[in-house]
Each structure stands twice: as structure tokens, then as C-alpha cells.
Amino acid sequence: MTEFEIIMGLEVHVQLLTSTKMFCSCSTTFGSPPNSQVCSICLGLPGTLPVVNKKAVELALKVAHALNCQVAEVTKFDRKNYFYPDLPKGYQISQFDQPILHSGHIMIPTPKEDKKIRITRAHMEEDAGKMIHQEGTPYSFIDLNRVGTPLLEIVSAPDIESPDEAYSYLKELKAILEYLEISDCNMQEGSLRCDVNLSIRPKGQKTMGTRTEIKNLNSFNFVRLAASYEAERQKQVVLRGGKIEQGTYLWDENEQKTKLMRSKEDAHDYRYFPEPDLGSFLISKDLQEKIHSQLPELPRIRSKRMQEEYKISEKDCAFLIEQKVVADYFEACLKKFSEPQELLNWMKGQVRTYLNEHDLAMVDFPIPPKNFIELLELLQKKTINRNAAKEIFEQMAKTGKRAKEFSQQKQKITDENELRQICQEVIKAVPQIAEDCRTNPKAMNALVGQLMKRSKGRADVDIARRIFGELIGE
């Protein structure tokens, strides 16, 4: 049986976090009414001229350090020509031979050790509009709000050798882009999309196999699934003695397979040429240094620091670091709260469950850090017990109120007389269980259960056990 190896290169298109478009001052806000954020420039009306958004260039430069990239001294824009209804000008302004960044790499975790994935280049370009296809109408509907949104396309070298590595690469890249606040990386909203180039070859063969491209994957999981499927498809073709044909594929989510979108004969001929409406850009050392000096702590470095500072495991750190907002929240709480492990358990437990149940992202988590630690402190001081804390947590999230508004009613009952009263009631209500306690110590748990029910979870268990013991009089 021939063994095959997979070779993949990824092209990641990421929307840059600017307020306005790449070449005009239209807003980039997501979710506005169709065609409400367009002007004569992004509609491609004749006689208009594009002007570059400085912020977009600065964001691209911000990536340079994190991706270990070289910055071009001179960078320019080029026209990529093709016709499609979501591209009103009939060309996309992109960068061809002088991309703003080149020759970088990032490290990704693999089961064995960290692996270096080279970044060939990263260039700026503009996004296309959005098309909506509806069953039962002879039309496609076009919304051009997205047209002209600044994108950075990050192109990896063919260093990725498995669908799992592709997944790790994307995860690592996303963490970096989020950390640097280059992009919100919101995949549902299309802020990050990925094209996969994939070929296979018999193990040991030096030359590359013919590659196919899978376009427009908008989830990391689809990347993994589509790459696995495509590698297997190619393998089957080769094993049956066939030849891989160059082509562009799409991932069909419903059928869970890659589908040919266009073959080599229909491949685009983009006829790139220098964009005559834009001059070139000289990236000075001063500008680079200014941007470099404002860089935040990168995820890998942050993870190392957090592991040491808070004595938490690498795995737990990975959970916190995956989204910058989660790590930020965690550290904001720890400014005033001294038990990282306790906080971590809440973040991994209650907080995560709450977000999942309400289908929310961490940015939308309704309890601010200072309110959250007030709750944890009540628990720490044993003013409330764990069950009560969980209930208060839910109420705080629901109402936005502070813990003390609820803790009064949830406060632990520690008063001996009050507890004795309730214990007596319990014994009266279930005399048989109380009787059992004399011979079977485990029956005490049932008694305590009754007590908690009666006290709505507020009884101090330790004191209550002692009182029960006295009352039953072992």
C-alpha cells in the first residue's frame, strides 16, 4: 500500500478593524440595511478616485512583528481584473508584486513539538460585496455594503502537512490577529475566510503533486473537514491510476464533500497591472518603530507569563488565551481577587456554561469583573455557600445587579438557635431517617439533604451536622 503525504498552503483573508473602507470613507459597520454604506467610489462609478485608508496600512504593519515578517520599503497596489456581480468596478484593487509584508513565519503546536510554518507574504486588498441567492427567483440579490472593506490576505508556504496542522495554524493565527486587535476574526460575520491549496504525493517523492484549491471556507472545522475529504479524494484518484486535475473546489456543507467550482480551462486570467489611480507607499523606519512600540503582549508570551504568575496549567492557559477578552477578563478580576484557581474554575464552569446557553460571546458577558469578584469574595468569606453563589451568579447575569442585592436572602444560616430550630423540624418530619442515623452514619446525608431543602440551601452544613448529632444523641 502506497503511503501518501499531504502538502497544504493556506490563504487567510482577514477583515481589518477599521471604521471606514480601504479606499473610501464609507462605514464598515456590519449588519446595516443593504446598500446603505456605499458611495460613488466603492460603487465604482466613473470619474472617482480611491484614497488609501492610513489605519489599514498601520494595522497591516502591526502584524509584521507577530508574523516575523519583513516590511517592504516600497509597496504599491495593483488591479486584479475579473467580472463578477459582487465586484462593481470589474477589478479588485490588490497587491501583486510588492506586497506590504513578506518572508515571515509563526510557530504552531503539534503533538510532538512546536512547528514552524513560513508565511510567504501578506498583502492588502479590498473585499467584494455580498450575494444572496434565493430559491424560486430568477435573480441573485446584491448588497455592496461590504465592497471595499479592507482585507489582509496572509499566504502561508506549503509547510502544512495535515488537516490538524491547518487547524492549529488557523487557531494560532486567529489568536495573534485578535490579540493585536487587527481584526475581530468573527467567522459568522465573515471577518476571517480561508482558501486551502492541497496536493498529495507518495511518501519520499521530491516533486510536488498537482494541487487543487478549496475556496471560501468560513470555519476552522470546515477547513479540517474539507482538507481531509479532498486529500482522500485525491488519494483515491491516484490509486485508481487517474491524474489529479487542477481545479477550484467549494466545500458543500450539506453533502460533506468538496465540489468542483471551475476547472483549469476556466481558470481566471487576472491580468494584474499597477493601479494607475494610486501612488506607491514608502514605509519609513519611523512609522514601523512607532507601531512596534505600541504592540500588546502576544498570546504565546502571555501564556508563559500567566502560567508562572498564577500557577495555572498550560492547558488552562490555552483556554484563557484562546480569546483575548477571556484572558483580559481573568486578569482584570485578579487585580483585586487572590485565588486564580477558584476564578479559573468559575470561568471554565459557570461562565462558559452561561455563554453557551445564551449563545453569547465573552464580550457580551453581562457581569463586569468588579461585580464578579464581589460574588467570589462572598463565597471566599463563607458568607454564602457554593450553591447560593451559583444561584446569585445566574441572577446577577440576568438582572445586571450586584451580588449583595441577592446575598442577604442567600446568606448562610450560622446562628445556632435558628439552625437548631430547623434541625428539630427535620427530625420531626422524617423521624425514621433520624432513627437510622444511630446505626447508619450515611443516613445523616439524607437528613442534611432535608435540611438544605427546608433552609433553601442556606444552612451551614458543618454546624448543622453537629447539631443533628447532639439532637439524635449518639
Place this chain on the structure above:
Amino acid sequence: MIEKKEVQHIANLARLRLSEEEEEAMTQHLGQMITYINKLKELDTTGVPPTVHAVEMPNVWREDTPCSGLSSSEVFQNSPAMQDNFFTVPKVVK
């Protein structure tokens, strides 16, 4: 010189429908242009950096401050077909 086949390819890329006479004429015209360009290419430009733009004007950029765009009526003014604030085109997927 340019082949008629290339002219057809270029016309197709530009979404132009040319009659046979037009194809003939285009082949001639484009041929002349290419001959002219080839003449220019005879000039020795060794050591001369390529010109990207006729006018040197580096780093022309603007601040990232939003401005409102066109009104809905202006947006669709030149559009042959629209529906519910969308441009409509013949269906592009099968």
C-alpha cells in the same frame, strides 16, 4: 503581431461580443499597437527602475473617519434592476 485567437480570448475576458469583421479589425489595430510597444522595448533601460506611476506622489492617504455615502435613491439611480434595496442580477449560481 497578435493572433486572432488571442483577440477572441481578450474580447471574452472583457465581455465584448465582436462580429467577425470587428475581430479582423481588432487583430489589425492591436497588432499595430504591439508593434509600436515592441519598438519602445528596443530602448535599453538597464539600471532604470520601473515606473509605477507617471507622477511621483508617495504616501497619499486619509484618516479613518467615516462619512455618510449616497442616499438610497442615488445608489439605485443608474441601476437597471433592484428589489428591496438590493441590486438584482440574473442568477449566477446553478
